[in-house]
Amino acid sequence: MRYSFEDFSFDTDRRELHRGSDLVAVAPKAFDLLDFLIRNRGRVVSKDDLINAIWNGRSVSDAALTTRLNAVRSAIGDSGQEQRLIKTLPRKGFRFVGPVLLAQGPSGAPVADDSQPEQPGSVLALPDKPSVAVLPFQNLSDDPKQEYFADGMVEDIITGLSRSKMLFVISRNSSFAYKGKAVDIKRVGRELGVRYVLEGSVRKVGKRIRVTGQLIDAPTGAHIWADKFDSDLEDIFDLQDRLTSSVIGAMSPQLERAEIERARRKPTESLQAYDHYMRSKFSIYQWTREGSHEALRLSELAIALDPAFAVAYASAANIFGQRKGFGWIEDAAKERAESRRLAERAVQLDKDDPVVLAHASQVYSYVLEEPETGSAFATKAVALDPNLALARLWAGWAQVYLGDHEAAIEQFSMAVRLSPIDPHLFVPQTGLAFAHFFAGRYEESLSWAASAIQRQPNFPGGQRIQMSSLAMAGRIAEARRACDAVLQADPALRISGIRSAPFRRPEDVEKLGDAWRIAGVPE
16 A cells, blocks of 8 residues: 655555655654554544554553654654644544545556645644634724724634634634735635634724624635624624624534624723723733833723723733743732732622633732632633633643643643644743653653744743753753853843742652753752
8 A cells, every 4th residue: 555645655565655755764663653543544543542553452651652653753754843744632642634645556556636635734634623713804994003903803703703612713813823914715724724714804984883704614715604794883792793693603504503602791881991902902912021011001091991891900910921921020029919909800800701710820820829729710711711722821831830741731732723823822832841841751842842932032931941851851061051041031040949930749840950950050
């Protein structure tokens, strides 16, 4: 049997793997593993399936299986971080997800397609339920400064759609990676791994607004539904609700027209407060020191206009987490107290809003270093909105701090899947690096740390976990060079500071301290 995928040719009869005209060396067990995954590419294969097929049921450690799987990925130009061809589904198993062409007969015979037409750049398999990405809506208003309004509208629509547990909804940050670009809907579907794409436009004139939307079947490019909605600005939340409901209805052949738990409740009675809130979100997404100051100022204005605006409190509290993560804190005690006040008030005002709870989880887990409370908030947020990448992200970090590293990996992996091209992907990638580090998988930790640093070179968390993993992997010279860079960015860094971090397991604190000591961080 011969298979072809990307620029590889895989001949099971000759037991040869070719990349173009080059023969790729593959160990026998790795060859058998690849053969089994390709032949069973229509399903997820479990660890037990692999052990029974490749090792005849003999006892095989997780480390040995991981080593063989890494060898297979390396041979075909894949990695545990990228998972372009071989996908790991935490606690379920593995699946070969690349498009495969099949041929029988002697080498050199024509190859026939046994699957879907080849899709260059395909990296993600479709989820097992209807999936949608909402692209940034085009701002058709005369005032280009109204761009934030269109962005805020789309963010609220994403939030509304994601409340349905029958949908898989791509996070705002990945959808907005296409902002301002001419897009090929089929390519968007492949890159985000979704069946449907919603695109549209917003025109705001005075106190009137018109929103148009069209839902497209990404694999075929066929238009499923299109409509326009007109209303007064005072009815903007009802308009968003109607659009969200129409999108759900357009997917009804697969959904059985589920009733969505949408944001029927207006987030604020003050449109001016809502305007300030949307502007603050725009500033947060700049990820700069100046942007954090401006976001906090705008959040305070929104709260002053509407003291019952729960999400505005939560978003403001979240800003202190961003500031801590990038080393922008100016008065630690004062900012901790303010973040606690804002988070507590947000939860008091709306204890059932998953966005509020996700932000509260960040504040308690990271800023206040109380991961037990943070984990409880994140768990509830995920239960209320399983499509909220922010909730998955902070559920993962809480588990890192509490020491359940496999649970952390599962949550971070889901956050990455919900927002696969998020410009802020370095945050869950850093979390995955920490989780693998504490689990003793230093090479996997280094892979994730490298990806995080590539996306955000000045992120302290990514730099520190890379340094730590290099030290524990025995790459001492590289670890010390990494330490020099870390200390240059933060000369006050000391090993003693680890004890004030929220890591609950003594062995995790000890391991991180040993790594820093090897790398050269002062006591």
